[in-house]
Amino acid sequence: DEPGLRVKLAEGPQKFYIGVDPTGPSLHIGHLVPIYASAHLQKAGHQPIILMGGGTARIGDPSGKTELRQMISYAQIDKNIASQKPQISKLIDFDNTNALLANNADWLAPLNYIDFLRDIGRHFSVNRMLTFEAYKQRLEKGLSFIEFNYQLLQSYDFLELYRREGCILQIGGDDQWGNIVAGMELIRRVESAETYGLTFPLVTRSDGKKMGKTEKGALFLDSSLTSVYDFYQYWRNVPDADVERFFLTFTFLSVEECRALGAAEGSDINKSKERLAYEVTALLHGEKEAVKAREGAKAAFSGGGDKSGIPSEKIGKAELEAGINILDLFSRTSLCSSKSEARRLVLQGGARVNDVKIEDAEALIGMADAVDGELMLKAGKKRFFRIELTD
Numbered sequence: 001d002e003p004g005l006r007v008k009l010a011e012g013p014q015k016f017y018i019g020v021d022p023t024g025p026s027l028h029i030g031h032l033v034p035i036y037a038s039a040h041l042q043k044a045g046h047q048p049i050i051l052m053g054g055g056t057a058r059i060g061d062p063s064g065k066t067e068l069r070q071m072i073s074y075a076q077i078d079k080n081i082a083s084q085k086p087q088i089s090k091l092i093d094f095d096n097t098n099a100l101l102a103n104n105a106d107w108l109a110p111l112n113y114i115d116f117l118r119d120i121g122r123h124f125s126v127n128r129m130l131t132f133e134a135y136k137q138r139l140e141k142g143l144s145f146i147e148f149n150y151q152l153l154q155s156y157d158f159l160e161l162y163r164r165e166g167c168i169l170q171i172g173g174d175d176q177w178g179n180i181v182a183g184m185e186l187i188r189r190v191e192s193a194e195t196y197g198l199t200f201p202l203v204t205r206s207d208g209k210k211m212g213k214t215e216k217g218a219l220f221l222d223s224s225l226t227s228v229y230d231f232y233q234y235w236r237n238v239p240d241a242d243v244e245r246f247f248l249t250f251t252f253l254s255v256e257e258c259r260a261l262g263a264a265e266g267s268d269i270n271k272s273k274e275r276l277a278y279e280v281t282a283l284l285h286g287e288k289e290a291v292k293a294r295e296g297a298k299a300a301f302s303g304g305g306d307k308s309g310i311p312s313e314k315i316g317k318a319e320l321e322a323g324i325n326i327l328d329l330f331s332r333t334s335l336c337s338s339k340s341e342a343r344r345l346v347l348q349g350g351a352r353v354n355d356v357k358i359e360d361a362e363a364l365i366g367m368a369d370a371v372d373g374e375l376m377l378k379a380g381k382k383r384f385f386r387i388e389l390t391d
Contacts, residue, residue, distance in 0.1 A: 005196045008168065009046065016041060016169035016198075017049035017161050019104075019154065019176075020088065022080040023057050023072060026222035027087050030211060033200045033249060034172050039091045041171075042099060043252075048092055049100045049167055052081045055108030056153050059146050087221045090284050100165070104157050120156055123189045124182070132178030151182050158183030159190060167195075174199040203249065206241040221284055227311045227334060228285050230383075232293035235277035237382060240269050243276060251279045300376075300384045310376075312386040320375075320389060323364035326351065329387075335379040345379055352378040 008014060018034050020027075027035075038048045057077045085101065092099055129135055129151060135143060158180075161167035170180050180197035187195050203211040219234050220226040238246060244262020247253060253261075261272040274294070282290035296309020311334055315324075330342040330351060343361050345351045351358045354371045355378070369375060375387035 001194075001196065004194070005169065005198065008196065009041075009044075013045045013047060014169060015047045015049060015161075015165050015167040016171060017051050017102075017158075017167050018171050019051045019053055019056075019157065020084060021053050021057060022077050022084055023053075025080050025083050026220040026225050027084055028218040028220045028226075030203075030218065032091070033203055035088060035091050036250065037171055037198075037200060039093075039252075042092060042097070047098045047100070049102055049161060049165060050088055050092060051157060051161070052084070052101065052103045054078065054081055054103040054105035056104055056150060056157070058105075059150055059153065083222065087284075090221075102161070104153075104160075107160050108153060108156070116152075116156075120152060120159075120186070123186055124152060124155075129178075129182075135178075151179050154179040155183040155186040158195065159186050162187050162191065162193065162195060169196045169198060171198040171200075174201050206239045223285065223289075228281065228289045229293045229296050229309055229311050230334070231285065232277045232281045232290065233297060233382060235280050236273050236297060238273065238276070243269060243272050247272075247276055247279075251276070251283065253279065307386060310384050310386045312388055314388045314390050317367065317389050317391060320365070320370065321367050323366045326353075326358050326363040326365055327361055329353075329365055329375075330377060330379070333377060333385040333387075335377060335383055335385050350380045 016038070018038050020031070020035075038050070042048050054077055057072070057080075058074065081103065088101075094101060129148070130139070132151075135148075135151075154176075158167070158170050170183060172180060177197070177199050180199065184195050184197055187193050205211055218226075219231060221231075223231075235246070235250075243264075244259055247258035247261055248255065251258070261275060264272045277297075278290050278294055281293055285293075292306065292309040294309070295306035299307040300310055313333060326346055327339045327342040330336045330345065331339045336342040336345060342351070346358055346361050346363075349357060349359055353365055353369050354376050356369070358365075365375065370389055373389050375389075377385045377387065379385075
């Protein structure tokens with residue numbers, strides 16, 4: 001009921017919630033569109049409730065998944081929640097505001113199973129649940145009973161937040177549509193109240209690549225998983241056709257400025273991409289780290305700027321004097337996750353050391369290859385790693 005939701009939001013501040021899955025230690029770009037939407041709603045005066053799935057993560061959401069998730073310990077879930085909150089705080093203001101951080105383990109963990117089935121389970125139709133895409137896809141490969149319960153638990157979350165906080169809106173990715181609708185129907189049956197759902201489509205790139213995916217995997221917010229430099233470079237290298245849309249989606253610049261930056265042509269579109277990379281990196285990692293990444297990119301590609309922003313590692317001169325195999329060297333950096341990956345890179349002609357192409361997988365890199373006390377490793381056209389030599 002989009003018209004009804006518009007009227008409700010126009011009436012004054014409303015409480016809404018978004019669920020966050022803590023099955024991993026870090027959020028990635030694919031998680032962020034609903035969180036950005038929450039930030040916009042908060043700026044418009046509405047109250048966000050960020051619901052950490054400390055309870056539902058004990059089961060796992062089958063939505064968008066082709067196979068059963070691996071179970072993780074309760075202690076790991078709590079640790080993940082602790083590491084994700086600072087990431088969410090980059091976009092949601094929890095200081096001196098009415099924003100609320102909640103954990104559904106607070107009401108799901110103490111549930112009595114028999115009572116839950118009597119009071120909540122009786123409102124759900126198995127036939128209806130099987131019409132939702134998430135369950136239809138999983139049925140082809142096998143859907144466990146534990147996952148089948150997930151929709152009941154997420155629906156119960158909405159009911160609990162409605163009762164506890166007067167929350168009338170749930171937002172999320174469009175893979176959550178079936179779960180959100182089920183929660184709305186549960187509230188209507190149990191409380192005779194009308195609530196709302198708002199979902200967002202999966203963000204895609206114009207070149208067909210999955211949004212937020214790099215050669216190394218997902219684009220994480222945790223800098224120990226995705227370096228700030230690599231994070232910056234991802235945005236710097238998005239397709240021209242996506243610049244305006246990504247400014248609108250992932251920054252808080254005015255619509256007019258986003259459109260103007262996205263409409264740039266020729267060399268100016270590269271300036272817009274640099275601005276996009278800086279704005280998103282500054283939002284999610286801080287201005288200091290964004291400047292450092294920008295200067296690192298300049299140093300890597302044009303010879304100017306501060307090299308300290310490029311991912312780096314220190315190696316003793318004595319180790320290099322003895323010689324390090326090219327595969328060992330690349331695989332100990334973030335450029336290659338294994339020696340086999342490094343071998344493919346070398347044999348395909350994509351490995352360079354101080355801009356010298358290395359095509360021999362048996363090559364030894366020594367002090368003679370160093371320039372100004374360092375080795376600048378390059379994988380492909382745009383990925384760099386700096387080796388600093390120490391005494």
